[in-house]
Amino acid sequence: MKSTYGHFDDAAREYVVTRPDTPLPWLNYLGQDDLYGLCTNTAGGYTFWRDARLRRLTRYRHNNVPYDLGGRYLYVRDGDAVWNPGWKPTKTPLDRYECRHGLGYTRITGAKDGVEVELLFFVPLGENAEVWRTTVRNRSGARKDLRLFSYLEFCFYEALNDMTNFQRTYSIGEVEVEGSAIYHTTEYRERRDHYTVFACTREVAGFDTSRDAFVGVHNGLHEAAVPFEGAARGSVAHGWNPIGSHQVDLALEPGGEESFAFVLAYVDNDGVDRFEWPAVVNKERGRALVERYTREGAVDEAFDGVRAFWDDLLSTFEVDCPDEHAQRMANVWNPYQCMATFNLSRAASLFESGIGRGMGFRDSNQDVLGFVHLIPDRARQRILDLAGTQLSDGTCFHQYQPLTKQGNDAIGGDFYDDHLWLILSTCAYVKETGDVALLDEPVGYADTPGSAETLLHHLETSIAYTLSRRGEHGLPLIGHADWNDCLNLNCFSTQPDESFQTAGDVEGSRAESVMIAGLFLYACRELAALFRRLGRAGEATRLDGLHADMLSAVEEHAWDGDWYVRAFDAAGEPVGSRVCEEGQIFIESQGWCVLGGAGGGNGRARRALESVDERLATEHGIVLHQPAYTRYRVELGEISSYPPGYKENAGVFCHNNTWITLAWCSLGEGERALDTYLAICPSAQESRIDTYRSEPYVYAQVIAGRDAAIPGEAKNSWLTGTAAWTFVSLSQGILGVKPDYDGLRIDPCIPRSWRSYRVRRRFRGTRYDISVENPDGVCSGVRSLTVDGRAVDGNVVPPAAGPGPVRVDVVLG
Ligand code: BGC
Numbered sequence: 001m002k003s004t005y006g007h008f009d010d011a012a013r014e015y016v017v018t019r020p021d022t023p024l025p026w027l028n029y030l031g032q033d034d035l036y037g038l039c040t041n042t043a044g045g046y047t048f049w050r051d052a053r054l055r056r057l058t059r060y061r062h063n064n065v066p067y068d069l070g071g072r073y074l075y076v077r078d079g080d081a082v083w084n085p086g087w088k089p090t091k092t093p094l095d096r097y098e099c100r101h102g103l104g105y106t107r108i109t110g111a112k113d114g115v116e117v118e119l120l121f122f123v124p125l126g127e128n129a130e131v132w133r134t135t136v137r138n139r140s141g142a143r144k145d146l147r148l149f150s151y152l153e154f155c156f157y158e159a160l161n162d163m164t165n166f167q168r169t170y171s172i173g174e175v176e177v178e179g180s181a182i183y184h185t186t187e188y189r190e191r192r193d194h195y196t197v198f199a200c201t202r203e204v205a206g207f208d209t210s211r212d213a214f215v216g217v218h219n220g221l222h223e224a225a226v227p228f229e230g231a232a233r234g235s236v237a238h239g240w241n242p243i244g245s246h247q248v249d250l251a252l253e254p255g256g257e258e259s260f261a262f263v264l265a266y267v268d269n270d271g272v273d274r275f276e277w278p279a280v281v282n283k284e285r286g287r288a289l290v291e292r293y294t295r296e297g298a299v300d301e302a303f304d305g306v307r308a309f310w311d312d313l314l315s316t317f318e319v320d321c322p323d324e325h326a327q328r329m330a331n332v333w334n335p336y337q338c339m340a341t342f343n344l345s346r347a348a349s350l351f352e353s354g355i356g357r358g359m360g361f362r363d364s365n366q367d368v369l370g371f372v373h374l375i376p377d378r379a380r381q382r383i384l385d386l387a388g389t390q391l392s393d394g395t396c397f398h399q400y401q402p403l404t405k406q407g408n409d410a411i412g413g414d415f416y417d418d419h420l421w422l423i424l425s426t427c428a429y430v431k432e433t434g435d436v437a438l439l440d441e442p443v444g445y446a447d448t449p450g451s452a453e454t455l456l457h458h459l460e461t462s463i464a465y466t467l468s469r470r471g472e473h474g475l476p477l478i479g480h481a482d483w484n485d486c487l488n489l490n491c492f493s494t495q496p497d498e499s500f501q502t503a504g505d506v507e508g509s510r511a512e513s514v515m516i517a518g519l520f521l522y523a524c525r526e527l528a529a530l531f532r533r534l535g536r537a538g539e540a541t542r543l544d545g546l547h548a549d550m551l552s553a554v555e556e557h558a559w560d561g562d563w564y565v566r567a568f569d570a571a572g573e574p575v576g577s578r579v580c581e582e583g584q585i586f587i588e589s590q591g592w593c594v595l596g597g598a599g600g601g602n603g604r605a606r607r608a609l610e611s612v613d614e615r616l617a618t619e620h621g622i623v624l625h626q627p628a629y630t631r632y633r634v635e636l637g638e639i640s641s642y643p644p645g646y647k648e649n650a651g652v653f654c655h656n657n658t659w660i661t662l663a664w665c666s667l668g669e670g671e672r673a674l675d676t677y678l679a680i681c682p683s684a685q686e687s688r689i690d691t692y693r694s695e696p697y698v699y700a701q702v703i704a705g706r707d708a709a710i711p712g713e714a715k716n717s718w719l720t721g722t723a724a725w726t727f728v729s730l731s732q733g734i735l736g737v738k739p740d741y742d743g744l745r746i747d748p749c750i751p752r753s754w755r756s757y758r759v760r761r762r763f764r765g766t767r768y769d770i771s772v773e774n775p776d777g778v779c780s781g782v783r784s785l786t787v788d789g790r791a792v793d794g795n796v797v798p799p800a801a802g803p804g805p806v807r808v809d810v811v812l813g
């Protein structure tokens, strides 16, 4: 059954929304460098420069009624009818509506009474501007005299202040208007050296900058005064809530068409005279920017640039395989989402307000894993930025502000897994690029001004930090939490207003994490392999020893009979054990212990994964634990604060499902791997979209678990570690194309029914065209490998010299 709200257009790499009243607003992102826009299928959302908290250009109210109100609106007045091509805010019924979410752009087309208006929103490459290309067509048989009114609401840059401090903000608003350009200049008179400009590339018939004037104090946006009255008022905002609106009058003969653009830009005036006249802002740069897009053809060229950018990026990894969902996700939407999570971490979405969270340490390191093949240089810089927020003892700022790159103390620290993820991202980068010079880059510790230790030093500090914080079973201490932010074993919070992630004292704490133990095992192996690659056998052997020690602690203390326990709480009691009343088995420790090499020789790995399958797998994915906690448990923290089936309390937390996919791959179980992959795959949810509700083209963080009121309902789409890890689990685990220090390792783990597939991969400047044949219907095991017709021993394709394409033929068996 097909979704009734839209469909994929694979050839165009677009998702086509065919009716505006989707089960939830369906979001896309505009922008790829510094300026970003959130854009829903009804043109809702906002725009910011670099930092959604500190440089927000337009306003958005998150838990609004309806949900998605406020955005990039165009009102069309045709006779007495007033409508919006994106349906909202007037919700006037349209004769036709279509929204195409593409890569870095959204194109919304609405038509009514023979008038068709197409709005194409995008951010040109390397430009701090958002363009709204507007095309109006008269498809009726009569002349149309139309009035269009653009509308957006400015934000006073610092979004928290903007949303809370009205006694000040209602008195600071300032604008200047010059021709068709509206300049938002609030706070420029004091300490800001930047402003926002909202301009039209065409002559305008009027403007408004006061919300009270345009909308009316007692009106909603659906009944805004100006478009319904039919004429702009030329209002100039002094204080209150400044907006930007242009009136554009068009006369179109039958068959006539006109195209122009609105441009919203962030302009930095650093280094120029701030004022061109006393109290008149120097607008030279803003004018020049608007000029650029006024030139005939400029907008289309800029859009072609965005398309070419994505075409090139996505050609880094392309697959033809028997599964339609895997193919579509791998070729288009999964890397696209990886770009969004890399750029925005967990900062700005319809679920992340842009204020609470910046760049997460553990999140951003994991995001690198799914992004590094796309733009390795940006991943390199990110790794260094992250390392710069580590302290000299190994602990990390849990988050940092993107604008300042400074650790954000309010969110806390002492999550005893954070530092280990830096090892994973760094190794992934070196495997992808071969650039070992990164390891020697000097990067200071955040608490030691002027320090310049190497990145490799940071990785060693990370290992040492875990070693120095172990509990009575020899397992790593958990601190405030590990990957599971809600497993707060040292928190003991009874105060409703305190944060579970910062409350409680971790000094001298006892609670241990088996998940961190598994992650440590994995990180030790990664770092040992890196040292071997660097020719430093001594260090590698030392890490092998650390791995062996931790492994014996895990096997000795953490095996529960059928699975690995999850943790030991502050009283030394197991969490995630059959002796527990609730929360007897958890997913994370099974995934990470197996990935770290536990249970290999003794059958426990397989048993643990079978237990996951028996106890946690559902038709909507694998739930985090079972049974769900039915009451608040002060010794466990936030995990037991959620109602059963939601979020970390036994929801399907998609991120950790991917570790099970990879764990099945490590056992060579192709069917199990693909099944776990598909259970949470968004493209595979289209047929049950009325339950799922979220975007069918990107992953959501959580899908409600079997204990929830509506199992299968997804929430918190877009900014989730699921993006990077599903890309890794599909491309490296299932399809088995693994970047390694000495080349591309080919190690598939596919269902027996797959008889062949093909991957085109760019790797260190060379294109590889990899054909995999599976004549005997096996899951894994490479029988032969030829590179440009020459047989190669083993399963590693050595890096080639030229640009390629290099032909790689793989036969399984
Ligand atoms: C959520 C977690 C999240 C954490 C961040 C919790 O309420 O359940 O998923 O990581 O907040 O602080």
Ligand code: NOJ
Residues within 6 Å of the ligand: 346, 360, 362, 363, 482, 483, 484, 485, 486, 648
């Ligand atoms: C979301 C957070 O961003 C991530 O860091 C964490 O691991 C998961 N929630 C699980 O709690």
